[in-house]
Amino acid sequence: MANVVVVGSQWGDEGKGKIVDWLSERAEIVVRFQGGHNAGHTLVVDGKVYKLSLLPSGVVRPGKLSIIGNGVVFDPHAFAAEVEKLRELGVDISPDNLRIAENTALILSLHRELDGFREDAASNSGTRIGTTRRGIGPAYEDKVGRRAIRVMDLANAETLAGKVDRLLTHHNALRRGLGHAEVSHADAMAELTSVADKVLPYMDRVWKVLDDARRAGSRILFEGAQGTLLDIDHGTYPFVTSSNTIAGQAATGSGVGPAAIGYVLGITKAYTTRVGEGPFPTEQDNEIGNFLGERGREFGTVTGRKRRCGWFDAVLVRQAVAVNGINGIALTKLDVLDGLDEIRICTGYRLDGKEIDYLPASQSAQARVEPIYETLEGWKETTAGARSWADLPAQAVKYVRHVEELIGAPVALLSTSPERDDTILVTDPFQD
Ligand code: GDP
Ligand code: IMO
Ligand code: MG
Secondary structure, three states: OOOEEEEEOOOOOOOHHHHHHHHHHHOOEEEEOOEOOOOOEEEEEOOEEEEEOOOOHHHHOOOOEEEEOOOEEEOHHHHHHHHHHHHHOOOOOOOOOEEEEOOOEEOOHHHHHHHHHHHHHHHHHOOOOOOOOOOHHHHHHHHHOOOOOEHHHHHOHHHHHHHHHHHHHHHHHHHHHOOOOOOOHHHHHHHHHHHHHHHHHHEEOHHHHHHHHHHOOOOEEEEOOOOHHHOOOOOOOOOOOOOOOOOOHHHHOOOOOHHHOOEEEEEEEOOEEEOOOOOOOOEOOOHHHHHHHHHOOOEOOOOOOEOEEEOEEHHHHHHHHHHHOOOEEEEEOHHHHOOOOEEEEEEEEEEOOEEEOOOOOOHHHHHHOEEEEEEEEOOOOOOOOOOOHHHOOHHHHHHHHHHHHHHOOOEEEEEOOOEOOOEEEOOOOOOO
16 A cells, blocks of 8 residues: 655646546545645536645545645635635535644745746846746745745744744845835734634644554545646756655655655646746647647636647656656546547657757757657547546557557556546556
């Protein structure tokens, strides 16, 4: 019996939410370990749609414990709004089924504002990242800079004032430099005081909760956000998010040892998408891209932005298999490829006249690589809603097998629609 980590193996939006929801039936605990409300995870259960950003995707199942780990950056306003929205949809949320690590860093209004100021300024110089403007980067900077306000600080008014001083010294210097008004101590304190009651009931010693759960034999599902190519170290830097999104982060971002992680499941879209700026070797800015975008409904859950679309890139996913230690993948959105005459897969790159089989680390090389494609025959039958391997057309099976071969990892799960139960189980990650 293994604990399972779910990670995105591309640039996010691979369908992690759907798969985590499906897998959470088999786990007692679901833990978010990085990112924040920049994530947008869509679940569809019997036609009912749930959009989650900050809360773990296990929260919609009764009887499961959801945990927001210390590796997350936590916006208390977004949290309160999401809890409210889910309650309206009939989801019970209370400290009985949700905990937040006491050592989680907060995202405050000044982080969100700074994210926006920088993106606006960068638009003029053409160096925009295309962030979600949620304050993710600035909040992680403050955490690493040792001036963050953390969840536990909300419980201690005496020490909070000094921490706010320290934070504002830094932020007000930046704000002055960027030509924006300063934040007053009173306003920052008022913001923190106003959210304390909504957050503190959920605060817990998460490392201890997880340690006790492990000793009792409970199964834990770690839910990654974003994707491997958005990882701060291993992604397409600087066009990345500000956290480690890969499987190793599940341990540090929640407070368990690396041996607690038994199986790494890479969620992998049957083609490729990306939101925001940055290199995308297999991008199809043409009718194929439009076809994938329309059929796949590729619009961001968080910002509503149109996602860029392109062919499956086996080079990237093979690299993701390596840096995450992926044991198996959940291949999603296979149905979106239904009806295409031909399907292309990128198997390598050409860089400055040479063939390479990896994504180079430098920004300029990433922008220059040209994909080398293989072309496969498509299929005319529909795979949408298929619930068994036997329902798949022969050419679709061929495509899946070829993907496995190229990336060096087996398909453990296959998803054929947004709906929870339109999922084919090949290998149970918890039993592997
Ligand atoms: P996440 O960020 O990785 O959780 O992915 P998102 O939820 O942002 O984006 C994935 C989108 O694809 C959502 O709208 C899902 O409902 C949808 N989806 C997930 N799996 C499938 C699938 O197998 N087929 C189709 N057609 N849609 C899917
Ligand atoms: P899920 O969990 C896709 C992208 C943004 C931008 C970059 C940095 O739904 O897969 P940030 O706000 O994090 O500083 O933005 O990262 N990005 C995502 N793209 N899916 C996500 O999450 C993303 N979270 C951030 O578009 O390019
Ligand atoms: Mg998403």
